[in-house]
Amino acid sequence: MTSRRLIALLVAINAVLILAGYVIAPAASVWVSVLTNVRPGSGLKVGLVFDVGGKNDKSFNEAAWRGLQRAHEELGVEVQFIEPTEGADRESALRTMAARKIDLVIGVGFIFGPDLERLAKQFPNVKFAGVDYSPSPGVGDLPNLAGLRFREHEGSFLVGAIAGLTTKTKMVGFVGGMKIPLIRKFEAGYEAGVKHVCPECRVLAAYAGTEPKAFADPSHGEELASAQYNKGADIIFHAAGKTGDGVFAAAKHAGAKAIGVDSDQYDSAPCCVMTSMVKAVDVAVLEVVKDIIAKKFRPGLHELGLAENGVGFVADERNRAMLPPEVVTKVNAISAEIVAGKITVPDQ
Amino acid sequence: MSDVFTLAFLAQLIRIAVPYALAAMGGAITERSGVIDLALEAKLLFGAFAAAAFAHSTGSAYAGVAGGMMAGVAVTGVQLFCSLRLRADQVIVGVALNVIALGGTRFLLQLIYHEGANSPQVPAFGHDVVTNPIVWLAFIAAVALPFALVRTRWGLRLRAAGDRPDSLVTVGVAPSNPRIYAALVGGALTGAGGAQLTLSVGGFVADMSGGRGYIALAMVILAGWRPALAAVACAGIAFAEAFNIQLQVSDVGIPNELAQLVPYVLTLLVLAIAGGKHGKPPRSLGKL
Numbered sequence: 001m002t003s004r005r006l007i008a009l010l011v012a013i014n015a016v017l018i019l020a021g022y023v024i025a026p027a028a029s030v031w032v033s034v035l036t037n038v039r040p041g042s043g044l045k046v047g048l049v050f051d052v053g054g055k056n057d058k059s060f061n062e063a064a065w066r067g068l069q070r071a072h073e074e075l076g077v078e079v080q081f082i083e084p085t086e087g088a089d090r091e092s093a094l095r096t097m098a099a100r101k102i103d104l105v106i107g108v109g110f111i112f113g114p115d116l117e118r119l120a121k122q123f124p125n126v127k128f129a130g131v132d133y134s135p136s137p138g139v140g141d142l143p144n145l146a147g148l149r150f151r152e153h154e155g156s157f158l159v160g161a162i163a164g165l166t167t168k169t170k171m172v173g174f175v176g177g178m179k180i181p182l183i184r185k186f187e188a189g190y191e192a193g194v195k196h197v198c199p200e201c202r203v204l205a206a207y208a209g210t211e212p213k214a215f216a217d218p219s220h221g222e223e224l225a226s227a228q229y230n231k232g233a234d235i236i237f238h239a240a241g242k243t244g245d246g247v248f249a250a251a252k253h254a255g256a257k258a259i260g261v262d263s264d265q266y267d268s269a270p271c272c273v274m275t276s277m278v279k280a281v282d283v284a285v286l287e288v289v290k291d292i293i294a295k296k297f298r299p300g301l302h303e304l305g306l307a308e309n310g311v312g313f314v315a316d317e318r319n320r321a322m323l324p325p326e327v328v329t330k331v332n333a334i335s336a337e338i339v340a341g342k343i344t345v346p347d348q
Numbered sequence: 349m350s351d352v353f354t355l356a357f358l359a360q361l362i363r364i365a366v367p368y369a370l371a372a373m374g375g376a377i378t379e380r381s382g383v384i385d386l387a388l389e390a391k392l393l394f395g396a397f398a399a400a401a402f403a404h405s406t407g408s409a410y411a412g413v414a415g416g417m418m419a420g421v422a423v424t425g426v427q428l429f430c431s432l433r434l435r436a437d438q439v440i441v442g443v444a445l446n447v448i449a450l451g452g453t454r455f456l457l458q459l460i461y462h463e464g465a466n467s468p469q470v471p472a473f474g475h476d477v478v479t480n481p482i483v484w485l486a487f488i489a490a491v492a493l494p495f496a497l498v499r500t501r502w503g504l505r506l507r508a509a510g511d512r513p514d515s516l517v518t519v520g521v522a523p524s525n526p527r528i529y530a531a532l533v534g535g536a537l538t539g540a541g542g543a544q545l546t547l548s549v550g551g552f553v554a555d556m557s558g559g560r561g562y563i564a565l566a567m568v569i570l571a572g573w574r575p576a577l578a579a580v581a582c583a584g585i586a587f588a589e590a591f592n593i594q595l596q597v598s599d600v601g602i603p604n605e606l607a608q609l610v611p612y613v614l615t616l617l618v619l620a621i622a623g624g625k626h627g628k629p630p631r632s633l634g635k636l
Contacts, residue, residue, distance in 0.1 A: 054465020054554065083464035085454060085554070179605070206596035210605055213558055216465075218549040219367075223360055223590070226475065227597045230356045242466065242553045249549045253475035268469075 040293050041075030044104070047097035048081040048285075049090060051109030052215045053241045055083055060241060060262040060281065064108045064131055067285030077289060091115040098123040104292055106285060110134065110182050111212060120145040127297055129288045131281055132182060135301075147301040148284040152182075153189030153347040154338055155277045155311030156237070158331050159259050160193020162275055162313065163235040164201050165327045166257075171202045173228035175247050177215040177240035179207040185347045186239035186261070186277075192346050196334070204228045208243045221246025229254040235274070237261070248272060257322065264314045274322035276314045280304065307339045357590060362477045363548060365579075365586030366486045367392065367557075370541030371564035372571070372578035373489050374420070374534035380497070380573050381530035382510040382523070384634045386442025387427050389561030390449035391535055394419040395542025397453040400552035401460065403470040412470065413481060413543045420539020423449075424531050432524050438634050446561070454554050465554040472550035482544045486579070489537055493575040506530045510630030563615075570619055573629060581618075588614050 048068055050061045065081070072079045080102065082093040090112060097105045098119055103126070107116050110132040117135070120128045120142045133147035163172040174190055176183040191203045206224045208214040221243035225236050229250060236251065237259040238244035244261060251258040251272035260268065260276030284304060291297050304310020312335075315328045337343045371388045378385040395416035402415025427445060431438045458464050473480045497503035505526035508516045513523035538561075545560075546552045563585060564578075571577035588611035595607045 050465075054463060056463040056466055058466075083454075085451060204597050206593065209608060213555065216553050216555060217558055218551065218553055218556065219364075219545055222549050223364060223593050224596070226356075227360065227593045230354075231597050245551055245553070246549045249472065250475070 041071065041077035041289065044075075044077040044289070044293060045100075045102040046071060046077050046079055046104045046106065046289060047100075047102040048079070048106045048108060049093045049097070049112070050081065050083045051107075051111060051241075052212045055081065057242055058263060058265055058268055059244065059260075060279070061108055063263045063279060063281035064106070064285050066263075067282030068106075068289075070282065070286050071289040074286075075289060075293060077293075091119070094119050094128075098126045098128075101126075103127060104129060104289065106131065106288075107133075108281075110180070116145060117142065127292060129285070131284070133301075134182075141300045143299050144297075146288055146297070146299050148281070148288065149301055149303045150279050150281075150284075150310050151185075151303060151305030151345075151347070152239075152277070152279060152311060153185045153192075153345045154306045155279065155313065156186045156189030156239075157193035157196070157338065157343075157345045158306075158313050158335055159237055159275060159277045160190035160195075161197045161331050161334050162193075162323065162327060163190070163237060163259065164194040164196070164198035165330060166274070166324075167198070167201060167235055169232050169234045170198065170200060171204065171232045171234070173225065173231075173233035173236035174203060174205040175221060175224050175228070175236055175238040175240050175244070176205070176207040177209075177243050178212055179210050179214075181348070183207070183239050186237075188346045188348055190237050193334075196343070197330075204231060204233055208240055215241030215243055217243050218246035218249070222250045225250035225258075226254060229256050235259065237277070239277075260314075266314065266318050270318070273319070275319055278312050278314055280310050280312075284310065306335055357594060359475075359477045360593070361583065361586050361590045362483060363475075363544075364589050365583045366483055367541040367544045367560055368564050368567065368582035368585055369486050369490065369579040370482070370544070371538045371561055372567045372582050373486075373493055373575040374536075374538035374541070375565050375568045376534075376571070376573050376575040376578045377493060377497070377506065378424075378531045378534035379568060379633060380510045380630055381506045381527040382513065382630055382632045382635070383428070383431060383527050383531050384438035384442060385427075385531070385534065385568075386439055386565065387423060387445040387561075388538055388564050389557055389559070390442075390445040391420045391423045391538040392542040392545065392557040392561045393449040393453055393555070394423050395539030396546045396556055397456060397467075397542075397552050398539070399543035399546040400467040400470050401456075403472075403547065404468055407471060409471045409473050409547050410481065412547050413485075413540060416539040416541075416543025416546070417536040418539065420535040420537070420542065421532055422535075423539075424535030427535075428528055428531055432527065432636070435636060450555060453552075457552070457554065467546075467552035469551050470546065473547050480544075482540050482547070485537070485540055490576050490579040497575070502526070502529060507630075510632055513632050513635075563611075566615060566619075569629075570615070584614065584618070585611050 084093045106129045108131045116130045129146045131148045225247040235257045238247040248269035257274045262279045265276045375385045398419030399412035399416035403412030430436045430441045477483045509523040509526040567581040568578045592607040
């Protein structure tokens, strides 16, 4: 054998080994991971499309994202997300995910309703979930679509009671984003909660607009809130997404109090956010993922209220200075009465 | 009703008017020099973003104002390069820049802060209009621009470039030079208007300009391309918005949806009554 042939042979062997490395090594690592790390959700792909406001809105979208991150960390599911820019992008974002063979596609926000229905029909093998989803008229239950809904009016009733018990001026405010039935639920519950503990109190209510951008206009939110503070309100509850940032800014300027929404918003303005009406979007998202892993996906509407810990308010170390323990005790008692059915909370 | 028109109402009106008015004055002088300025929305949005970025990295709201003005100038630079140097259609350049601003600010958010819709919290100016430098800038511009247009060489050449560019050529001045000077000043003003959006609430939110640039441009046309008058027209828009806010708070019982129509109905009414009588567009607007 000449040295030239020897070299050729070595190169050939080398090439075969390299190719084998590409093929075998990943396969081996998959086996290793299967053997060492049997996580229930590994292999499951979950996609999330965000609403106006985006992933880190410190509120509604962020709660959904937290739920998915927990699903990733605890269950090992693979997670993807899209933050769409405009209306038409929402549907194409959902469609992209469904077409990529993602197992569960979640639309965060009421606005995804019609898109989810259309896509659920077109992709019967993909499962869909909509946060705040309400069925369009004439559309029955679809076998692959779950709607995650919350009785926001119950949680809003409790923060309304907190506002009614702590207001010094006997006047409180509410700032909503887009004027839709969903946000009306917050207002109705809040107003009923205020009146429940303080019948003589006045509730000022204002909305930022009638289109989705009303959830993303903080300067307008600030003007609405400061008008309410000027008028004499000393506590304002917002259900306005990023527009609510303006409410916090106005609270800072006025040295008054505000109530956050959906997530614990204490960090947005530690001076002023006395509590937040929290909506357990994270828990609801995590539950759907768990259902799918257990092969027990339940289509149709899932309603979460006080009884299911789907809504509530924040009372912890951080906001104790603004939220006296006796108020918390009273409001917890009211909460128990709602769960027991002794108080009916209006939703419109 | 008497409790509606208070000092707080006036302050609110000024805060709402400032972004509109700065954009309108910037647009008015740019158009007076002969350059169509549809890109006001892009300048507001990039200005708002840059204000947040500068205020966040330096910890000072004043640096935010500088950042907003620089962003306005930078967008204007691109606009001028395309429309004067490359001779692109000025309307298309404006529309393109507005679309780029929508996606571009989100892209930069993603790049710098790794999220697509919101900036972190940044230092903000107080609620007090008297201590807000952007408010001062708006008032100074409203007084100084009409004066400068008539009494300075900058203003004379600017108007000549917009109406009779050939007359400039006869005295040995290229019309593009006064156009560049006018548009860059206009871009800085509009960028400052964008900064006001961010620095009043302490953070940037995607698409927070919300069409204010287009309304400002409508006010420019309504005011017959006169900067101070355009600012006054913007104060009218702000009055309608502030009035709408007060109506909602006072529980007068006018439906929210109806109250929100007020600014637009007012604009249409004023246009229908005054339209056409007030001034004409610069004769060489959009022509090279």
